[in-house]
Amino acid sequence: MEQVRLGRSGLKVSRVCMGTMTFGREADEATSHRLLDHFVALGGTFVDTANGYQRGGSEEIIGRWFAQRGRRDDIVLATKVFSPMGPGPNDGGLARIHIQRAVEASLRRLQTDVIDLYQIHRWDFGVPPEETLEALNDLVRQGKVRYIGCSNLAAWQLAKYLRLSDEAHWSRFVSIQPIYNAISRSIES
Numbered sequence: 001m002e003q004v005r006l007g008r009s010g011l012k013v014s015r016v017c018m019g020t021m022t023f024g025r026e027a028d029e030a031t032s033h034r035l036l037d038h039f040v041a042l043g044g045t046f047v048d049t050a051n052g053y054q055r056g057g058s059e060e061i062i063g064r065w066f067a068q069r070g071r072r073d074d075i076v077l078a079t080k081v082f083s084p085m086g087p088g089p090n091d092g093g094l095a096r097i098h099i100q101r102a103v104e105a106s107l108r109r110l111q112t113d114v115i116d117l118y119q120i121h122r123w124d125f126g127v128p129p130e131e132t133l134e135a136l137n138d139l140v141r142q143g144k145v146r147y148i149g150c151s152n153l154a155a156w157q158l159a160k161y162l163r164l165s166d167e168a169h170w171s172r173f174v175s176i177q178p179i180y181n182a183i184s185r186s187i188e189s
Helices: 029-041 053-069 096-110 129-142 155-168
Strands: 003-005 012-014 017-019 046-048 076-081 115-120 145-151 173-177
Touching (some): 012 076, 017 029, 029 053, 053 096, 096 115, 115 129, 115 173, 129 145, 129 155, 155 173
Parallel strands (some): 017 046, 046 076, 145 173
Antiparallel strands (some): 003 012
C-alpha cells in the first residue's frame, strides 16, 4: 500500500486509514483484531479511533491488539477527543481539564505511551479556542502526542484555529477529517 505524507507534516501514513468506529459495536473484539491483522497484511499503517467510540471500547480493543501482536511501532495511531466520557461537567468537550484527563485515559486504553495524531472531534462553542490549542500544544511538548489534527470543523473554525496557532507559535493541525460520504457531502461547500 502506498505511503504518503499527512498534510504538510513529515509523518508518513498509508493512503488508506482503518477507521474503527464499529469496534466493540458491530464488530466484536475477535472480528476487530482480524480486521486489523488483514489491514496490516495489506500494508496499512494508519489506524483511527476516538475516545467516544463505545466510551473508550474501541481504544481498549486496539490496545489489546497492540499488546497481543506487538505491532505498535508499525502503526500510526490517531485518536480523537471531545465526547462526554462521564456525567460530570468536565467529562467532555475541549477545555484543558478534559483534554488532559482524556489523553491520559486514551493512553491507558490504547496501552501506549504516545499518540501519533491527536484530533479534536468537533468545535466546542463553550471553550475559547486558545485554551484548546494551548492544551494540545502542551501535550506535544510533553511528548504524549506527536501531531495534532481536527475533525468535523467548518472552514471558519479551522481558519480561526490555524491563525491562533500561528500567532502563538503553537503546534498546528496537520490534518482535517471531515464527514464525507455519498449522503453527507456538505464539506464540498
